[in-house]
Amino acid sequence: MPPSDRREPGEIFGSAFTLFADMLLVGLLTGVACLPVVTIPAAFAAASATLRDTAGNGAPAGVGAYIGHLRARLTAGPLASGLIPPLLVFVLLIDAALVRSALPGAAAMAPALALTALGATIVGLRATALDAPHRLSAREGLVRSVADPRGTLLLAGAVPLAVLLAWSIPLLVPLLPGPLAFAATAVDLRFTADRPQDD
Template structure:
């Protein structure tokens, strides 16, 4: 005797729900993206903003709790520690160095054909390590060292996250209007990689 297939709990729609859980996830990621962009405006708060985004999405994925601005703000406040704010000072300090190096490498100096890709790979690698650090399930603290170790221990996840970063850069370059939404998918990708990581 065969039974008609039944929808799983995650596929069922609640009474009055129009779009279903897949659209809800899409909306949650966009909301988190906008909140993260707003929280990143002071620049030094960027690590805390991405950590709050990851914590909010992790809480929703693991415990089924709804994503809301209040939940995000609560996680953001918890991550705004002196150590995290100090870590947020690193990218603004390194950005001028990278820009100067990139300008020098675009000149006719010897070896630029090799050094320019190396600089790009180092920047991509640092971004991936930073994202993995913000996605760690370590309440209210970040660890670049742990992010690096996780990146090395899970090369497949690291490559997936690097692809997400490159895609985000491409989207920001080709469709600038999408830029405020991109932190959401990046945080989602980092959280998903961390949740599936064998090192977790």
């Protein structure tokens, strides 16, 4: 385990600040990589792998490391699963339309759709945070979401907070993937540390 306050010569801030800066850099890189939309799962998986490396060996995250992880994950499976985020957006648009409509059952359907979208987002985040051999497995993401309710609740708080920040401060949108990937990675690392026999 790396020392808690390892600093390079001339470095002013400690490792906690370095990790924060790495998270912001990874967030920006992930935001750019998400622009084609179908690359969203691969971009988040690359972010998680980069942050996992940073947490594991203390090496600072870099553009080259992120691009290497991204290239390794730009395969047919992750690109196909990249169609799911636009589907979630479509579900949320339907949800918003139901809230504004006077259709019978709209009051009950709108929260149900919102919870479904939140649940799918949490499972997706957990799936992208997986390390080998479960890399980008929606099934394993669902299993861990159910088996680790504490971690799922943490992500259930992180996702709406990210949405609120994006709505209230749009300038933060390019950086928000970093904290989300960081949260998903931290939750997965805690889960695997608590239950090593599952891996």
